[in-house]
Amino acid sequence: MRKKDAHKNPFQVPSGYFDNLEARIEKQLNNAPTFGKSDGFGVPNDYFDGLEKKVLAQVLPNTKNESKLRPLYYALSAAAALALLLLSSQLFNSANEIDYTDLAFSDYETYWNENPIGIELDEFDDYLTLDDTELDALYTNDLDHSIILEYLEENTNGFEVLEASENFSEQPFNSDHNLEQ
Amino acid sequence: MTAEERLLDRLQDPETLHQGFGELVNEYKERLYWHIRRIVLNHADADDVLQNTFVKIYRNLHGFKGESKLYSWMYRIATNEALSFLKSKSRRLGVTEGSYTEMMAEKLESDVYFDGDDIALQLQKALALLPEKQRLVFNMKYFEDMKYHDISEVLGTSVGALKASYHLAVKKLEKYLTHGDVL
Numbered sequence: 001m002r003k004k005d006a007h008k009n010p011f012q013v014p015s016g017y018f019d020n021l022e023a024r025i026e027k028q029l030n031n032a033p034t035f036g037k038s039d040g041f042g043v044p045n046d047y048f049d050g051l052e053k054k055v056l057a058q059v060l061p062n063t064k065n066e067s068k069l070r071p072l073y074y075a076l077s078a079a080a081a082l083a084l085l086l087l088s089s090q091l092f093n094s095a096n097e098i099d100y101t102d103l104a105f106s107d108y109e110t111y112w113n114e115n116p117i118g119i120e121l122d123e124f125d126d127y128l129t130l131d132d133t134e135l136d137a138l139y140t141n142d143l144d145h146s147i148i149l150e151y152l153e154e155n156t157n158g159f160e161v162l163e164a165s166e167n168f169s170e171q172p173f174n175s176d177h178n179l180e181q
Numbered sequence: 182m183t184a185e186e187r188l189l190d191r192l193q194d195p196e197t198l199h200q201g202f203g204e205l206v207n208e209y210k211e212r213l214y215w216h217i218r219r220i221v222l223n224h225a226d227a228d229d230v231l232q233n234t235f236v237k238i239y240r241n242l243h244g245f246k247g248e249s250k251l252y253s254w255m256y257r258i259a260t261n262e263a264l265s266f267l268k269s270k271s272r273r274l275g276v277t278e279g280s281y282t283e284m285m286a287e288k289l290e291s292d293v294y295f296d297g298d299d300i301a302l303q304l305q306k307a308l309a310l311l312p313e314k315q316r317l318v319f320n321m322k323y324f325e326d327m328k329y330h331d332i333s334e335v336l337g338t339s340v341g342a343l344k345a346s347y348h349l350a351v352k353k354l355e356k357y358l359t360h361g362d363v364l
Contacts, residue, residue, distance in 0.1 A: 039305070039324055040289075040297015041218050047228075048214070052206045055232055059239040060199060 185251050192242050202242075206235055209252060212325075213259045219320045220263035222285040222305070224294040230266050234259045253334035260317065260335060282309040300358075307357040314338070315350040322347050 188208070191201030213234060218227040237258050245254055271281035286309035289295045289302055297305070308316050317336065321327045322343075329340045336343070 039219065040295050040301035041215070041222075041224075042294040042296055043214070043224055044294070047224075048210055051210050051214075051231075052203055055206050055210075055235040056199070056203060058232060058236050059202065 189245075189247065189251060198242075202239055205238075209255055210235075212252070213255060216256060216321070216325060217259050217263045219324060220260070220317070221266060222282070222289060222309075223292065226266065226270075230262050231259070234262045237262065249334050250331070253331055256331075256335040257337075264313070278313070279310075285309070303358055304354065307354050310357070311350055311353060315346050315353070318343055318346040319350040319354070 188201060188205060191197040192205065194201075210231070214227060214231050217230045217234065218224065221227050221230055234255070238255055241258070245251070249257075267278050267281060271278045274281060276284070283306075286306045289297075289305055295302075308319065311319065314336070318332060321332045321335070322329070327335075329343050332338075332343050333340050338346075
């Protein structure tokens with residue numbers, strides 16, 4: 001009897017211990033801190049599922065070579081974007097800062113012919129040769145009638161037939177008056 | 182006839198080549214991916230290198246003489262592709278390969294596809310400081326559980342030299358992780 005009892009395992013375990021041991025170990029493993037063989041690297045969801053298709057597409061004939069084309073696609077996109085940027089900046093600059101020295105005379109001529117304003121291009125020089133005194137007289141609002149008389153005397157042939165007193169009052173001429181009134 | 186031999190038969194027959202190659206990709210994609218990923222560290226780069234690896238494997242299948250195991254041959258191609266990638270990337274950036282790897286390890290902290298804890302992060306930073314050969318041997322032995330004989334086939338180094346490299350790598354990593362010493 002004693003001999004039989006000596007062979008009896010003296011250690012006890014809580015009831016049901018072995019029943020859920022596997023589940024508890026699994027739970028412990030899941031909660032264990034990341035250490036040892038886990039290197040922490042991950043991949044996007046389903047990455048490996050689509051990999052075979054991607055690889056086969058690269059090696060099978062007449063299929064799209066995504067990986068090889070990708071750098072080329074990026075390079076072409078970058079080149080196109082750069083070209084657009086340069087073009088738009090050129091257009092933008094030229095719209096804001098027109099350099100008239102770049103225009104040839106033929107360009108003026110073409111513009112003039114397409115947009116007539118009743119003056120021949122040859123006559124235009126006459127307007128550009130006015131000196132400062134003449135320009136001042138043109139832009140002065142209150143003209144003394146003596147200036148006008150002087151002008152008419154110099155530039156009008158039939159002035160002597162006019163009676164100055166009938167045409168001009170003593171009041172200074174105001175260029176803002178409507179000439180038709 | 183082993184499964185590898187059967188697969189090789191299909192790969193060498195033009196009529197079953199494509200189907201066989203699909204099987205090969207499925208069989209080895211994950212193992213090769215993780216091997217490459219531990220070298221280049223970043224998922225997008227690993228994806229590029231993995232695809233190039235399979236393309237090279239496909240184009241060179243006719244040159245595979247069966248003198249080594251198929252997976253050792255593929256591992257060798259993957260290793261070469263990953264190391265070439267690091268070389269060209271670092272050359273483009275005008276830095277040494279070592280500096281480039283350290284830079285990539287520093288970026289892991291903000292990598293959405295890296296969820297290791299602080300110790301895993303420190304281990305990767307320490308690994309980036311190791312010489313290339315020691316880093317490769319450590320990864321293949323420690324993380325990939327490869328036998329020295331198989332590593333020897335991939336890297337073309339004697340088993341004795343590999344054991345020495347692994348031992349040195351472990352010592353340096355321990356020193357770095359416990360004392361923070363520069364390797």
